Structure formats: C-alpha cells, structure tokens
Amino acid sequence: MxxxxxxxxxxxxxxxxxxxxxxxxxxxxxxxxxxxxxxxxxxxxxxxxxxxxxxxxxxxxxxxxxxxxxxxxxxxxxxxxxxxxxxxxxxxxxxxxxxxxxxxxxxxxxxxxxxxxxxxxxHILGMTGLTAYFGLMDIGQPQEGETVVVSGAAGAVGSTVVQLATIVGARVVGIAGSDEKVQLLQQLGADAVINYRTEDVSKALAEACPDGVDVYFDNVGGEISDAIYPLLNKFARIVQCGAISSYNKKNDQGPRIQQYLIKSSALIKGFTVGDYRERYPEGFQHLSKWLQEGKLTYxxxxxxxxxxxxxxxxxxxxxxxxxxxxxxxxxxxxxx
The missing domain is CATH 3.90.180.10 (Medium-chain alcohol dehydrogenases, catalytic domain)
Known part of the structure; x- marks a missing residue:
C-alpha cells in the first residue's frame, strides 16, 4: 500500500x-x-x-x-x-x-x-453551489427582467450563477473564453454570451446590455471587469467572488472604479462562502430542490x-x- x-x-x-x-x-x-x-x-x-x-x-x-x-x-x-x-x-x-x-x-x-x-x-451540492447561491441571491439580489452579467461564466461557480439568474427571470449575459463554452452557456439559458478571446469585450457588452447592467457577478477581475463598470445602472450590485486574472500577477493595476460606483450609487461587496456558514442548510435545500426538478444542471x-x-x-x-x-x-x- x-x-x-x-x-x-x-x-x-x-x-x-x-x-x-x-x-x-x-x-x-x-x-x-x-x-x-x-x-x-x-x-x-x-x-x-x-x-x-x-x-x-x-x-x-x-x-x-x-x-x-x-x-x-x-x-x-x-x-x-x-x-x-x-x-x-x-x-x-x-x-x-x-x-x-x-x-x-x-x-x-x-x-x-x-x-x-x-x-x-x-460543486453543485457543495461549496461551489453555495458560493453561487449566496453571492447571487444575497448580494446580487437579481429581480425579474434585470440584466445580470457573469464573468468566468463557464466555470463551476459561473455556470451555476447563470442558471440561478435564469430561474429568477433575469436577463443573463455570460462571458467565457472559447466557442465550446459559449455553446454550453447558451444551452444553460444565457440570453447572450461573449467570447472574450475573439471579441472586443467593451463593444460586445454594449450590444448585449442595451439597458445597462444591474448585477455583475465577477469571477475574473482585470480588463473584463474594467469594461463592465461604465455600464452600471443606478443602484447596481457587484458581487466580487473572484479575480482569477490577477492571482498570478505581482502588480495588476487597472482603471480607477470609484467614479463609476459614485455615478451609479452601486454596491460592490466581496465575500467568501464561509461568511454564510450558518445559512448552509438554506442553500442546500434550494439547490437540491432545483437539481431534482431539472432546473439546475452541471x-x-x-x-x-x-x-x-x-x-x-x-x-x-x-x-x-x-x-x-x-x-x-x-x-x-x-x-x-
């Protein structure tokens, strides 16, 4: 052995x-x-x-x-x-x-x-699912008809967020990095998907979000997020879940975001799933129910x-x- x-x-x-x-x-x-x-x-x-x-x-x-x-x-x-x-x-x-x-x-x-x-x-019935659930539902609080943008949308957390936003009736825009991932997100119910490797992200976002952005679930940070801030609607909510684009960089400096937050009266909140430890049973209950009903997949x-x-x-x-x-x-x- x-x-x-x-x-x-x-x-x-x-x-x-x-x-x-x-x-x-x-x-x-x-x-x-x-x-x-x-x-x-x-x-x-x-x-x-x-x-x-x-x-x-x-x-x-x-x-x-x-x-x-x-x-x-x-x-x-x-x-x-x-x-x-x-x-x-x-x-x-x-x-x-x-x-x-x-x-x-x-x-x-x-x-x-x-x-x-x-x-x-x-994942879907573990920390990944709980991260998506509490980040979107507690911080993002999407409403029916609002526009939710998700970066890293084909990842474990992002793909769950896309589906949860669809369940509540939001309009969902996903950002991913391959044609395969674009196709996956379309199958998961995203209304629009942007391939950041082949498209001008700022231009594509403006076209995909003609009424602005109400909720931004950020898994990536970096230049993709820089393109989101000018599109924030009044009282938009930014869920800061991850920043994988900068994890391996010593100095990662982008545009200042304060002016966009002030102009839109937006909320930005970082979190980890451990912040919601006492509410895990609530998350498990909803996630397992939606999975069994076929509303969630992975x-x-x-x-x-x-x-x-x-x-x-x-x-x-x-x-x-x-x-x-x-x-x-x-x-x-x-x-x-």
Missing amino acids: KNREILLVKRPDGAPTNEHFSIKEAAIPELSEGKVITRLLYVSVDPYMRGRMNEGKSYIEPFQLNEPIEGGAIAEVIQSQADGFQEGDIVTGSLPWREYTSVNADSLRKIDPALGPITTSL EETITEGFENILQAFFDLFTGENVGKQLVKINEPSHKE
Missing part, C-alpha cells in the same frame, strides 16, 4: 509550476479513538488555492511550506473508531492531498447518494490519477476546464 502526498515546498512568485511542489510517500496512518482512516476518491482543485500559497493576511490561513496541500475532497472510510461512521461510508470534507489519511470524524460529512452523483458534493472536467492533480490545478489558470475541475483518484470499494 503506497501513500503518496503532495507538499508545497516553495511559494510561487507568479504562476505555480512543478518546482513549487513535491510528491512524496508518507507513512500509512494508524487508527485512533474518534478518528477514521480515509482513502481518497476525488479532489477538487480551485482557484482560491493559489492565494493560500502566498504569505500574508487573508480570509484563510496560508498553506505551510513542506506540508500537504489540502482542499475539498471525497473519500471512502476504510477503518473507523468513530461513532456514526463505518467502513464503506463515502464522506466529504477538507482533506490533504494524500491517498490515505487519519481524520477527526467531526470534520467530515456523509454524502447522501440519493441527492445525486457523489461528485456533486464538490458540467464536470475530470482528470484521472493522483499524479495529475498538479496539472489539473495549473490548467485552471489557462481556462482548460469546463464546469467543475475534479481529479479522480480511486473508485469506491462498494458502489451504490
């Missing part, structure tokens, strides 16, 4: 590469009271992880050097000395990028396969193999994924 793990060994100064990580073999964990031993099935690779590779103050502690990267994952319980968990249980939680791990049982949540495929616990990009986790992470910053980027490590021993 091998137990590989991926460590952060050097902090990136720009785009991360293989030199910043190390894949090593760890000891096989021993079972102790109140814990379970898990076997990794899937890991989620996410843009926010790039920020945790830097030192400095943030909303979450940085990754420590020479320690495993950790993040959202699905695992199978192979041994248990914890009440309520037994061999074969499929669980999710924040786990290290390590094939076998000893985990406190209270940090895990059992996955209910009746709600959907187990992988959905890492796309997954699944890479296979523990050794390919890093490449899947790197690909996030070049827009290779459609929907949620996952890495499959193992099949469950006991299939439902």
Whole structure:
C-alpha cells in the first residue's frame, strides 16, 4: 500500500509550476479513538488555492511550506473508531492531498447518494453551489427582467450563477473564453454570451446590455471587469467572488472604479462562502430542490490519477476546464 502526498515546498512568485511542489510517500496512518482512516476518491482543485500559497493576511490561513496541500475532497472510510461512521461510508470534507489519511470524524460529512452523483458534493451540492447561491441571491439580489452579467461564466461557480439568474427571470449575459463554452452557456439559458478571446469585450457588452447592467457577478477581475463598470445602472450590485486574472500577477493595476460606483450609487461587496456558514442548510435545500426538478444542471472536467492533480490545478489558470475541475483518484470499494 503506497501513500503518496503532495507538499508545497516553495511559494510561487507568479504562476505555480512543478518546482513549487513535491510528491512524496508518507507513512500509512494508524487508527485512533474518534478518528477514521480515509482513502481518497476525488479532489477538487480551485482557484482560491493559489492565494493560500502566498504569505500574508487573508480570509484563510496560508498553506505551510513542506506540508500537504489540502482542499475539498471525497473519500471512502476504510477503518473507523468513530461513532456514526463505518467502513464503506463515502464522506466529504477538507482533506490533504494524500491517498490515505487519519481524520477527526467531526470534520467530515456523509454524502447522501440519493441527492445525486457523489461528485456533486464538490460543486453543485457543495461549496461551489453555495458560493453561487449566496453571492447571487444575497448580494446580487437579481429581480425579474434585470440584466445580470457573469464573468468566468463557464466555470463551476459561473455556470451555476447563470442558471440561478435564469430561474429568477433575469436577463443573463455570460462571458467565457472559447466557442465550446459559449455553446454550453447558451444551452444553460444565457440570453447572450461573449467570447472574450475573439471579441472586443467593451463593444460586445454594449450590444448585449442595451439597458445597462444591474448585477455583475465577477469571477475574473482585470480588463473584463474594467469594461463592465461604465455600464452600471443606478443602484447596481457587484458581487466580487473572484479575480482569477490577477492571482498570478505581482502588480495588476487597472482603471480607477470609484467614479463609476459614485455615478451609479452601486454596491460592490466581496465575500467568501464561509461568511454564510450558518445559512448552509438554506442553500442546500434550494439547490437540491432545483437539481431534482431539472432546473439546475452541471458540467464536470475530470482528470484521472493522483499524479495529475498538479496539472489539473495549473490548467485552471489557462481556462482548460469546463464546469467543475475534479481529479479522480480511486473508485469506491462498494458502489451504490
């Protein structure tokens, strides 16, 4: 039995590469009271992880050097000395990028396969779905007939936002980076889609938003967002969810936005999904209902193999994924 793990060994100064990580073999964990031993099935690779590779103050502690990267994952319980968990249980939680791990049982949540495929616990029925739900519904507060623009619209969060905005009756404009993604967003109900790689974004936005922008769900930042601000309507709401365009840049300076906020009396609010921890049950209730009713769907990009986790992470910053980027490590021993 091998137990590989991926460590952060050097902090990136720009785009991360293989030199910043190390894949090593760890000891096989021993079972102790109140814990379970898990076997990794899937890991989620996410843009926010790039920020945790830097030192400095943030909303979450940085990754420590020479320690495993950790993040959202699905695992199978192979041994248990914890009440309520037994061999074969499929669980999710924040786990290290390590094939076998000893985990406190209270940090895990059992996955209910009746709600959907187990992988959905890492996106549409997990943190991704909750991020989209609370960001759009609580901060964006879209109304029927308003115009909602979503950048990074074909990503895991963005594609969910597009569908949620459609459910409430808003007019939705998505921004993505390939013809394949444009087609996907059209299928998800977007009223207009802009390919930022082949179109003049400012011109295309003006044509797609003749009545201005009421809600902007920003996953990207950078030049795409610069093109949005002049189109903001009175009392527009900007949901600042991400800024992936600048995560690997040391100095990313764009136009000043204050004048646009003043002229439009717009609200801009940054957030992380953890801000809504106490309201997670509300989000799960709505998301699972809409998924079962066929009002929500999802796309997954699944890479296979523990050794390919890093490449899947790197690909996030070049827009290779459609929907949620996952890495499959193992099949469950006991299939439902």
